[in-house]
Amino acid sequence: MSIDIPAPARLAAPTGAAAAVSGAAYEEAIELTRRLKLPHIRRAMAEVIPTAKAQRWDPAETVKVLLAEEAAGRATANLRTRRARAAFPTGKTFHIWNEQASSIPAPTQSALRTLEWVARRENLCVVGPSGTGKSHFTEALGQAAVDAGMTVAWFTIEDLGGLVRRHRVDDSVAKAFARLTRTDLVIVDDIGLLPVSADAAEGFYRLVDAAYERRSLAVSSNLHPSGFDEIMPKTLATATVDRLLHHAHVVVTNGDSHRLTEATGGHGVVPLS
Known part of the structure; x- marks a missing residue:
């Protein structure tokens, strides 16, 4: 099943997005992505979170976008690994x-x-x-x-x-x-x-x-x-x-x-x- 979602590479992040993504909760979230081995979510968060705030996304939409980024990233990595092992x-x-x-x-x-x-x-x-x-x-x-x-x-x-x-x-x-x-x-x-x-x-x-x-x-x-x-x-x-x-x-x-x-x-x- 395909999910039609905005990819972070196409998101229009607001000016000063880097500054907006900070704070204890954000750092804890980053640490959790490391512990749970979610590198693609970690990379996407800096763009997705400020965009979600600016566009007033439903929280579920934000979660969906982040999870889709992780799924897409893993699929790409798995494809690369299978090709190398072949x-x-x-x-x-x-x-x-x-x-x-x-x-x-x-x-x-x-x-x-x-x-x-x-x-x-x-x-x-x-x-x-x-x-x-x-x-x-x-x-x-x-x-x-x-x-x-x-x-x-x-x-x-x-x-x-x-x-x-x-x-x-x-x-x-x-x-x-x-x-x-x-x-x-x-x-x-x-x-x-x-x-x-x-x-x-x-x-x-x-x-x-x-x-x-x-x-x-x-x-x-x-x-x-x-x-x-x-x-x-x-x-x-x-x-x-x-x-x-x-x-x-x-x-x-x-x-x-x-x-x-x-x-x-x-x-x-x-x-x-």
């Missing part, structure tokens, strides 16, 4: 995505952008040659999920190998992947370019197994998952793909590399003067 590699979003240039059918793009598949704990596999927008599309979906209030984590498959090695020391690998799958959406990027190390293969299997029917995974790969036995042990690949594809949308990209097209068209760099 560890996206480039910051690419749908704002710079060219829907028409993608080989993914427009209805499929629209359906995936609703993120309903994440709510249903389904998976997504985006498969195709290098440069056809796989990483951009999956990252943009992750960014949209963060904007929608979800938690997201971004990995390469070798990052998963590093996670296995770090936690093997104290035999906490299973716990590490259980914690990881508390995340709403886990993205694994760029599978298939190189053979996968034994630790990475183990990590990928553990992630898929832990997330199976519990959380959503999005995978981008140069190889179709049916060919993962080319880059990891066949037995492990079979078990991984079986779980990955059971509840998955498989999207195939094709065409020439967007990067190569830009480069050959002279749009890959700013021309030298």
